[in-house]
Amino acid sequence: MTAPPGMGLMDLLTTQTTHCSCLMPRVFFIALLLWSAAPALAQEPHWEPLSPGLAASIWQPDERCPDMDRLLVIKVNPALHRFSVHHFAQEGLLHPPSIDEWQKRTSHEIVFNAGLFRENFAYLGLLLKGGKSLGSRRHSIWQGLFVAEPQPSLSAPKAGVLDLASDVFHEESPAYLEAAQSLMLLDRKGTIRVRQTGKRAYQTVVAEDKDGHILILKSLGLVTLHGLGQCLRDTFPSITLAMAMDGGSSSDLFVSESLWKNGEPSETRANWKDLFAGRSTAHIPLPTIIGLSPRESVTGAAKPTIKP
Numbered sequence: 001m002t003a004p005p006g007m008g009l010m011d012l013l014t015t016q017t018t019h020c021s022c023l024m025p026r027v028f029f030i031a032l033l034l035w036s037a038a039p040a041l042a043q044e045p046h047w048e049p050l051s052p053g054l055a056a057s058i059w060q061p062d063e064r065c066p067d068m069d070r071l072l073v074i075k076v077n078p079a080l081h082r083f084s085v086h087h088f089a090q091e092g093l094l095h096p097p098s099i100d101e102w103q104k105r106t107s108h109e110i111v112f113n114a115g116l117f118r119e120n121f122a123y124l125g126l127l128l129k130g131g132k133s134l135g136s137r138r139h140s141i142w143q144g145l146f147v148a149e150p151q152p153s154l155s156a157p158k159a160g161v162l163d164l165a166s167d168v169f170h171e172e173s174p175a176y177l178e179a180a181q182s183l184m185l186l187d188r189k190g191t192i193r194v195r196q197t198g199k200r201a202y203q204t205v206v207a208e209d210k211d212g213h214i215l216i217l218k219s220l221g222l223v224t225l226h227g228l229g230q231c232l233r234d235t236f237p238s239i240t241l242a243m244a245m246d247g248g249s250s251s252d253l254f255v256s257e258s259l260w261k262n263g264e265p266s267e268t269r270a271n272w273k274d275l276f277a278g279r280s281t282a283h284i285p286l287p288t289i290i291g292l293s294p295r296e297s298v299t300g301a302a303k304p305t306i307k308p
Contacts, residue, residue, distance in 0.1 A: 044236055045073050050259040051294070053080030054109075058220075065231035069221025072253060074110060076214040076292060078158035083148035083214075084291045085114065085129045085178045088121070096121055096285035099252040108291030112216050112253045113204055115142075115182030116246045121287035125181030131174055138171060143193065144184035144243025145169060146206050146290070147176035161208040161241040163187050180290060185229045186242040192229040194244065200224055202251035207232070207242035215239065218253040249284050 045057030055075045061068045086106060088096040103111045116124045125139040131151070147169070148159035154175055162169055163184055169175070184193040185205060200222040207215040219228065225244055232239050245251075 044238060045075075047075060050074075050255075051109075053077035053294075054259065056255070056260070059217075061231050061235050064234050065227070067227055068223055068231050069219060072218045072220060074216040074253070074255070075209075076110075076159075076216065078148065078160075078212070078214055080295055081109075081292050082295050083146075083159050083178055084108070084293070085127060085134075085180055085288070086291060087123065087127060087129070087134045087288045089287070090129065090134050096287040098283040099254045099286055099289065100283060102286065102289045102291070103254050103256060106291050108293050109256045109259055110216070110254070110292040111289050112206075112218070112292075113246050113250050113286050114180045114288040114290050116250075117287050123180075123288050126169075126171055126179055127181070127288065128171070128174055128177065128179040131177040133171065139181055142181055142183050144182050145179055146182070146243060147179045149177040151175055151177065157212055159214050160212070161206060161214075161243050163241060178290075180245075180288070182246070183225075183244040185225065185244045186233055186239065188240055190233050192226055192233065194225050194229060196224065196226040198224060201248040203228055203247045204245040204251040204253065205232070205242050206245060207239045209238040210240055211238070216253060218251060249282070250286060252283060252286060 045059040047055040047057050049055050053076065057073045057075075059071045059073050061071070084106075086102065097105060099111055099113070102108075114123070114127070118124060123134065123136040125136060125142055126145065127134045127136045143164040145162040145164055145167075146159075147162055150156035150158065151174075156175060164181075165184070165187070169179075171179075186207075187193055202221075203217075203219045203223055203225055205215075205217040205228065207217065209215060217232075225247065229242065229244075232242055
């Protein structure tokens with residue numbers, strides 16, 4: 001039996017009891033089962049602005065993610081901010097800098113680690129800067145590709161996550177100037193694309209949401225990659241695609257003090273000093289990072305310059 005237009009479940013129950021009060025226990029029991037089986041409402045992060053097009057959150061997933069610690073999350077509007085790939089060898093350095101050294105060198109407002117690398121610091125997977133390969137080849141198994149800054153002749157999103165299992169990307173004539181390949185974590189169908197190994201580590205994830213924003217997530221505790229993917233799928237429904245960058249001791253995110261030292265005091269901001277300045281974890285040398293800065297055409301800010 002269906003309810004007339006505008007009539008809800010409780011209205012329907014009331015109508016049923018009017019005709020026969022003996023049906024009330026059965027109908028109530030069915031309603032209770034339906035209510036208990038319904039998924040809990042997702043509790044996405046509470047965003048606090050950092051600057052136009054940038055917001056941050058310290059997100060604690062709900063009870064559907066019992067083994068998940070808090071995550072530091074940055075939301076980026078790529079129409080207002082540009083992404084740049086940096087590799088230490090391409091910039092003439094003998095040794096990889098730590099993330100705070102990268103930030104000082106590039107003057108990016110936000111810096112985070114890219115994908116995995118070999119013992120000799122060579123990048124594993126596609127890595128493009130300015131539309132040119134930095135010497136690495138496409139990985140045959142990993143299907144996640146972060147891309148940014150489309151070719152000027154193309155009308156395309158300023159940044160995004162591609163799933164190479166279904167999305168086409170020609171490295172010989174790339175549609176994007178900046179690109180970094182890594183593991184696909186969560187695809188458009190909601191499939192978790194990594195195995196459940198039980199291994200726990202710090203994780204860095206780059207995701208794209210339904211509005212075209214780029215999300216940078218860093219776990220503040222040790223988590224399994226499969227569990228993180230499942231948590232994002234079940235409790236962060238605005239995410240459409242997510243890829244895992246390098247994890248473990250390489251998982252790192254640095255936010256310039258200029259973004260968080262001002263603003264209205266809040267309980268969240270009270271934790272930012274240690275978390276955003278990278279004081280909560282030790283930093284190791286990172287051969288490849290991705291930096292984020294305001295677009296010159298939007299803010300009037302100059303492009304980040306590489307310091308000697």
